[in-house]
Amino acid sequence: MLSLTRRSVALGAAAMLALAGCGGGGGDKGGSSGGGGGAKKVTIEWWHIQNTVPLRPVWDQIAKQYMAQHPNVTIKIQPIENEAFKAKLTTTTQSGKAPDLFQTWGGGVLKQQADAGLVKDLTQDVQPWIGNLQQIALKPYTIDGKLYGLPFDNGMVGFWYNKKLFKQAGIDTPPTTWTGLLDDVKKLKSAGVTPIAVAGKAKWPEMYYWSYLALRIGGANVFANANNDFSGPAFVQAGQKLKELADLQPFQKGYLGADYDTPNGQAATVGLSKAAMELMGQWAPSVEEAQSNKKLGDDLGFFPFPTVEGGKGQITDAFGGGNGFAVGKDAPPQTIDFLKYFLSVQSQQMAAATGAILPTAKGAETALKDPRALEVLKTVSGASAFQLYLDQAYAPAVGQEVNDQVSALVAGKASPQQVAEAITKTAKSQ
């Protein structure tokens, strides 16, 4: 009996300790969410997906500098891999919570988050300094006239090509029309060069082809005017044109199982000069380098997606997007101040110097070392129109359906007509 009593006393003490611990934690948290400014201690929970070099250490450094200037602010950084981030954010937001500062691509997902009241409307708070950023980059983060996120990176998709391999096939200048592209694909093939690398497992790189074709055929507003109906002639023709390309079998061996950024994926295939080109965003050169451990250097060139004969679109209409951050609804006000610091010309120059992003702060582009990056940045800031990636512009269900369907089309498992109908069906059910 005595021993039992003693044990229960010990247990009770342990429980008290545990409770005390909880209480302490709760107190801290209360302080952070209620912090109105001044010297009050606050914690900013920051989830980002730049979980590898080169950007991860840069983000760490920017956070460290900010914390040194603001000793009352603690920034808790959680670098998370892209897919894991999406899964983790989903489970967190289901309970009605959101991190203070987190990755966003704008578009449909951000709209869902805004509709659910999970993210802060930043329009008023950033008014004094929003002019420091490129205006075209803000478009994907503006929903119903309100700004729900800020981009630190914005760019566009285009063809990245291997000049040496093009020369080997007797091609002097990159194509500007779809027919020209198909001709060049044939030339590359007959020269024994794999024309195009694509990641059939990841699917989204295939979606770029269909999207760009629809833009070139139906004009810059084809998606804006679609109104959830993707069965129109522009979309079906886009499928037909893409099928023309796929029928030439221009892709690397086993492309259906290839990922984008793995050692045997799309980027590595181009980086190792095993394929002549890829259709990819502004980050392409840095991923090619990272995955293949080889530098293509001046052999790598960029050309915009060619026009389609008889189409309404122009070669200057850009398709792309970037990366940004949204602010959680319960985030302490210091979060926005940190975001301002994060998007200052200095911080943006640090990030731009890595070559992994195209900065959105005006003046930060001077830090870009790669002339091709500067070229992309100039093209996108001078674009005649801008369309965000479909898998981000639309609700996730529609975006994924586009990816799935286009991937089936490229694999020869669905017709252009079926693709257009399936996407329409999903879009209408949303």
Next chain:
Amino acid sequence: MARPGLTDERSRGTATMSRTELLADGGNERRRRRLRRWLTITLFLLPALVLFMLLVLAPIVIAGYASFFKWNGLGGPPTDYVGLDNFRTLLSDEVFHQDLWHAVVLVGLSLVVQLPLALGIALLLNQRFRGRAVFRVVFFAPYVLSEVIAGVLFTILFDPETGVKFAQGWLADPNTVLYALFIVLTWKYFGFHMIIYLAGRQNVPQELLDAAATDGATGWQQFRHVTLPLLGPTIRISVFLSIIGVIQLFDMVWVLTTGGPVHGSETLAVTMFNFGFKRFQVGYASAISMSMFVISLVFALIYQRFVMRRDVQGAITVMGNQG
């Protein structure tokens, strides 16, 4: 059983009490005792029960509830009630049909190839020979390896450019991917079934085999009429685990192919993940998970009731019959 005797003695001693009083008194006593017993059981079961409710029952109930809603999982509980719409869409979805077909193919292949292979190797490894322990460990090793590591290893083996010559690009072709997946699954899990069979085989008494041999039974007859029937319970449980494993198959597929190419290796669990975490159609994903739950449950009940009847005496499904 000393207590019933005690009651008897007391009832005999109180012979003056009326018969009804007597009965009532004995009933009260019995009831009190039963109550105390239940109280003890409840008390000891409580921690496990609470955890079970919180981590197993509650999620099932929530998923069941969510499956009647159109819900993207954001911002609080679902509100857009759609009745059975999610299930209707599911039943007419081609991908869902494919998933079921893939499960049937994988189960069929497992029963025809994987389990006999495991059984054969288990019987071989039961023989006395030098280095037996080493072989046992070697064959069991893949099971210990993490799914992700095994998956990555096989993506290297199946690589379209640098993989093993005859298997290059199997994961990248919609027509071969399911069989490639089966090869990986067999490699990964046959060791587990082998160990179960080995344990089962060691429970077969040597006397029976000796007796059969004395009666002139050949090696095959000994296996067919002595070893195999006595391995019955083991085989039935291994078949059960294998089928349930296929219905819930996710991680290996995710690492190898994420269900592709063009849904060629997609399973129910992969489809559910895609809708829940990529398309944010949490209501629909819940409907898929409910269908998986129902399929598993119905299968488990039927299987236990009809196939494993004698092996699981006392389990819920047969309790009524056993009295």
